[in-house]
Amino acid sequence: MTEKTLFITGASTGIGAETARAAAARGWRVALMARSADKLDALVEELGADRALAIAGDVTNYDDLTAAVDKTTENFGSIDAVFANAGRGLDAAGIAEGDRDEWRAMMEINVMGVLWTVKATYDALKASKGHLVLTGSVAGNIHLPGSVYGASKWFVHGLGGNLSEEMREWGGRCTVIAPGMVDTPFFETPKPDKLQPRDVAETVVFALEQPKRADVRKLTIMPTG
Template identity: 65%
Template sequence: MPSRDTATVVSLKDQGKRGPTMTKTLLITGASTGIGAATARAATAMGWNVGLMARSADRIEALASELGDAALPLAGDATDLAAQQAAVAQTVERFGALDAAFANAGRGLDTPGTENGDPDEWRQLVDLNVMGVLYTARAALPELRKSKGHLVLTGSAAGRRHIKGSIYSATKWFVHGYGGNMSEEMREWGGRCTVISPGMVDTPFFDTPKPDKIKPEDVADAVMFALESNPRAEVREIHIMPTG
C-alpha cells in the first residue's frame, strides 16, 4: 500500500470529508454481524471509511461506536431500493465519495426443496439474495463510476456447483453470473467487480457454531485483498474453502 499521511487521514475522519490525501470509502450491506462486520473492522484497520448498512440499528450503532469516526451506521433494509439509495447518499455526504460497495446481505431457507419448500420464503430469499444485490449495484454505480470504483458481491461455493434441489444455491449462481457480467461492463470506465466465493463460514447464518470452518475474518481478508489490489488488475473471483 502507498504510505499515508497519518495526520491528514485523522483530520479527514474528524471532518467526515475527502481531501488531498484521500481516505477511501466502502459501503457494506449486511454489516451488523459475520462477514459484513469483520470486513468493516478489516477495512477501518487499513485506513478506509465504512458505511454500515443493516436492518439491526442497535448492532450497527454498536459496531460504529467500536470503529469510531471512520464508520457511519445506516439502518435500512437491503430489499428496499430507496433505502439503499439513501445509504449511498448519506455515505457520500459524510465521507465525500464512494470507492467501493460490498453487496454482502443474504439469507438461506428454513425449509429447503421445491415440493416441500415455502413459496413465501422463496420470495424473501430472492428479494434479498438477488434483488438486494441488484439494488446495491443500482444505488452505488453512479458514485462508483465517478471514482472508478469497485463492486464486491458475496457469492458462495454453492453457486459454483449443482446441489440437488437447492434454491439457495441457484440464487448464488445468479450472483456469480451477474458478477462476471458487471466486470465486463465496469471495465469500460475503469471500474472493477469481484465475487467473493466462500465455503461454509462460521457465522450466525447457521443455527449451530461451525468452529472447524472458515471464519468471517478469512473472508474479510479476501475482500480487502481484492480492494487493495493494483488498479491495473481486476480480481474477478476469490474462492475460499476450509482446509478441514
C-alpha cells in the same frame, strides 16, 4: 493507509461486520448498512465515528439504499468501493419440502437486494472508478440437489461476471467472493471447524487492495476442515 470509503450491506454481523473491522484497520472509512440499528451503533462505537457511519436500512427497499448512498457521500465525500454482502439462506432445503414464502423472502434479498444495491451505488462507483464486491458462494459454482439457495448464488456469480465486463469500460472492477461454509449467524448451530467471518473479510480486503492494473474477478475460499 488509504483514505477511501467502503459501503457495506449486511454490515451488522458476520462477514459484513468483520469486513468493516478489517477495512477500517487498513485506513478505509466504512459506511455500514443493515436493519439492526443497535448492532450498527455498537460497531461504529468500536471503530470510531470519524471512520465509521451507521445507516439503518433494508436492501430490499430501493429508497433505503439511495438514501444510504446520499448519506455516505454527504459524510465521506465519495464511495470508492461497495461490498454487496446482505443475504440469507433457507430453513427448508430442496423443492418438495421448500416453502414458497421463504423462497420469495430469500430471493428479495439474494437477488433483488443485490440488484438494488448495484443500481443505487452505480453512479457513485462510476464517478470514483471504483470497485464492487459481491458475496457469492461455492454453492453458486456447483450443482446441489434441488438447491434454490444455490441457484440464487448462481445469479450473483453471473451478474458479477457481466458487471466486470461493463465496469471495465469506465475503469471499474467487480469481484465475486465465493466462500464455502462459514461459521456465521446464517446457521442455527455453530460450525467451529469451518471458515470464520474474518477469513472471508481478509479475502474481501485483499481484492480491494490489488493494484488498479489487476482485475480480480472471483476468489474462492474453502475451509480446510
